[in-house]
Amino acid sequence: MIWVETLINGALLGGLYGLLGIGLALVFGVMRVVNIAHGEFMVLSAFCAVLLSNLFPQVSPLLMLIPVIALSFAVGWLYQALIVNRVVTSPDPLSPLLLTFGVSVILRNVMVEIFGADVRSLQVGELSRASLEVAGLNIGIMPLLTLVLAALLFMALQLVLRHTEFGRIVRATADRRDIVRLSGVKPDRVYNYVMGLSLALGAIGGVLLAVRSSFTPFSGAERLLIAFEVVVLGGLGSFWGALLGGIALGMAQLIGLKIDPNAGLLYAHLLFFIMLLIRPSGLVSSRV
Amino acid sequence: MASAIVLVAVIAGAPFVLNEGFLRLATECLLLLTMAQMWNLLAGYAGLVSLGHQVFIAFGAYALFLTSGWLEVTPIWVLPVAPLVAAAVAAIIAFPLFRLRDAYFSIAMWVFAEIIGAFTMKSQAVGGTSGVPLATSKLIDFDWFEPTMFWLAGGLTLVTIAALYKMMTSSFGLGLMSVRDNDLAAMSVGVDVRHNRFIAFVLSAAGCGLAGALSFMGNLFIAPLAAFDVNWSVYMMFIVIIGGIGTLEGPILGVFIFFGLRELMTGPLGLSGGWYLVGLGIIAVVVMIVAPRGIWPALRDRLGVRLLDVHRAAPRPAVAAIPPTTSERVTG
Numbered sequence: 302m303i304w305v306e307t308l309i310n311g312a313l314l315g316g317l318y319g320l321l322g323i324g325l326a327l328v329f330g331v332m333r334v335v336n337i338a339h340g341e342f343m344v345l346s347a348f349c350a351v352l353l354s355n356l357f358p359q360v361s362p363l364l365m366l367i368p369v370i371a372l373s374f375a376v377g378w379l380y381q382a383l384i385v386n387r388v389v390t391s392p393d394p395l396s397p398l399l400l401t402f403g404v405s406v407i408l409r410n411v412m413v414e415i416f417g418a419d420v421r422s423l424q425v426g427e428l429s430r431a432s433l434e435v436a437g438l439n440i441g442i443m444p445l446l447t448l449v450l451a452a453l454l455f456m457a458l459q460l461v462l463r464h465t466e467f468g469r470i471v472r473a474t475a476d477r478r479d480i481v482r483l484s485g486v487k488p489d490r491v492y493n494y495v496m497g498l499s500l501a502l503g504a505i506g507g508v509l510l511a512v513r514s515s516f517t518p519f520s521g522a523e524r525l526l527i528a529f530e531v532v533v534l535g536g537l538g539s540f541w542g543a544l545l546g547g548i549a550l551g552m553a554q555l556i557g558l559k560i561d562p563n564a565g566l567l568y569a570h571l572l573f574f575i576m577l578l579i580r581p582s583g584l585v586s587s588r589v
Numbered sequence: 590m591a592s593a594i595v596l597v598a599v600i601a602g603a604p605f606v607l608n609e610g611f612l613r614l615a616t617e618c619l620l621l622l623t624m625a626q627m628w629n630l631l632a633g634y635a636g637l638v639s640l641g642h643q644v645f646i647a648f649g650a651y652a653l654f655l656t657s658g659w660l661e662v663t664p665i666w667v668l669p670v671a672p673l674v675a676a677a678v679a680a681i682i683a684f685p686l687f688r689l690r691d692a693y694f695s696i697a698m699w700v701f702a703e704i705i706g707a708f709t710m711k712s713q714a715v716g717g718t719s720g721v722p723l724a725t726s727k728l729i730d731f732d733w734f735e736p737t738m739f740w741l742a743g744g745l746t747l748v749t750i751a752a753l754y755k756m757m758t759s760s761f762g763l764g765l766m767s768v769r770d771n772d773l774a775a776m777s778v779g780v781d782v783r784h785n786r787f788i789a790f791v792l793s794a795a796g797c798g799l800a801g802a803l804s805f806m807g808n809l810f811i812a813p814l815a816a817f818d819v820n821w822s823v824y825m826m827f828i829v830i831i832g833g834i835g836t837l838e839g840p841i842l843g844v845f846i847f848f849g850l851r852e853l854m855t856g857p858l859g860l861s862g863g864w865y866l867v868g869l870g871i872i873a874v875v876v877m878i879v880a881p882r883g884i885w886p887a888l889r890d891r892l893g894v895r896l897l898d899v900h901r902a903a904p905r906p907a908v909a910a911i912p913p914t915t916s917e918r919v920t921g
Binding site: 393402403404523578 | 874
């Protein structure tokens with residue numbers, strides 16, 4: 302019974318991991334850039350939520366998501382417009398990778414210097430402890446809500462990309478950045494919105510993960526690695542795949558923690574690496 | 590040749606001139622320069638960016654500490670173990686990793702380093718989280734320890750740079766660079782891409798293993814948090830990016846900037862290590878945007894200096910041999 306509960310909790314955690322991955326997948330899908338600073342931006346949004354809830358203690362921290370999402374969108378827009386757009390068309394595929402890695406180092410150390418290296422977490426009071434009893438299984442309300450929210454966001458994103466004008470422009474830019482210009486689309490402008498959207502999605506994941514477990518300015522690296530593993534396991538271009546990849550990693554992590562309480566992310570990393578060995582065909586990046 | 594003799598003489602004589610603190614700093618510079626050259630061999634010449642190179646540093650260092658403890662011999666005599674272990678690990682891990690390209694390779698390397706780091710922290714046989722001291726440190730002659738470390742680091746750096754220069758002017762280096770510039774074109778003229786990348790990867794791991802072993806031997810202590818620190822990759826990357834990726838002189842310039850800035854910011858300016866990394870990161874990002882190939886290539890083109898250039902002049906096009914036409918002769 303305890304194992305069934307572990308699997309269910311792993312699946313619920315997986316919804317959150319899917320959220321971490323989807324922002325990274327979106328940017329990679331549209332502009333072929335792996336944004337190494339994605340994890341640091343998530344941690345930054347969690348710090349913003351903590352600051353805001355310290356300023357307004359009477360407001361529920363979950364409502365803080367709204368200003369944090371808006372802020373993250375703006376930060377993403379500026380980050381793309383001022384920095385990433387300068388290398389996105391570089392003939393060398395390594396340039397965006399190195400640049401975003403540099404940005405991640407800057408962000409991490411700025412956060413260490415400003416907020417200190419202490420362990421933080423976001424308290425949501427009763428909600429984080431509330432749980433449901435279903436057939437003798439104990440299921441947390443908060444993780445359940447997270448999974449539902451993740452599924453809703455995935456659906457919404459799918460709808461936006463498939464059926465709206467904005468979605469069509471984004472898909473067209475992803476396919477042929479040079480040709481869309483003929484229709485009056487500015488690819489750089491599209492990229493700005495996509496990065497904003499990516500960091501806004503990352504902010505949701507980052508804040509919810511901060512509710513679930515504590516974080517430090519150094520947590521960005523492990524969040525990036527999880528997000529990356531989600532994207533690779535799920536297969537590129539598939540949002541539902543990302544959700545499934547997240548669920549697989551969440552289960553691997555919680556089963557690992559049951560066997561060995563201080564394993565951390567080790568078992569999630571191992572699952573990723575084993576998949577890399579046995580199913581490489583689905584993992585090889587498609588080159589443009 | 591003459592300059593090589595001068596360099597050897599400088600390195601041989603330096604410990605008699607410099608004080609101990611300065612000597613330690615110089616040793617650190619030289620070791621980091623070797624690591625940066627090794628990272629550059631992979632990123633700048635083979636086109637593979639590794640964000641997990643700290644794993645080879647850690648493998649080399651742990652190999653040295655453990656073998657020296659088991660055999661109970663002075664660590665210097667078991668130094669060859671470090672590059673061998675790192676190279677063996679690289680040769681094995683290359684098989685799954687080489688299926689991945691670009692950013693996928695980079696991050697999968699990082700995940701690999703995280704996995705090995707997590708296992709190291711769990712394993713009591715290698716000291717777990719608290720690490721292990723160098724068991725044979727009592728066999729070391731401490732009167733000569735700092736100078737010996739400096740000579741080893743200096744020797745390693747010179748050998749590394751000379752070997753890289755030799756390699757890049759050989760057909761292997763030419764093949765490697767052709768793969769970096771255009772792998773499709775390289776393959777079509779018969780360059781074995783995978784094989785070249787594999788050799789570069791294994792050599793790069795071996796060099797980092799040896800430099801890492803020397804670095805932790807100087808501390809007489811190793812702990813997983815320091816050995817598997819992603820900052821090793823950050824340092825190597827920043828030095829290479831700022832100085833000039835894909836050149837042999839670039840990392841040398843990069844190391845001067847790296848340590849110059851560190852001594853300036855954490856010394857006279859009294860800033861913390863965090864702000865130093867912020868400053869270094871900003872320089873790296875600005876360099877990547879303004880001069881994507883790094884400072885050295887930009888300087889070289891402006892000043893026309895050639896130091897360790899492996900650039901080859903293209904053969905003169907056959908057209909040049911045709912005698913000028915009448916009209917050219919008249920106007921010329």
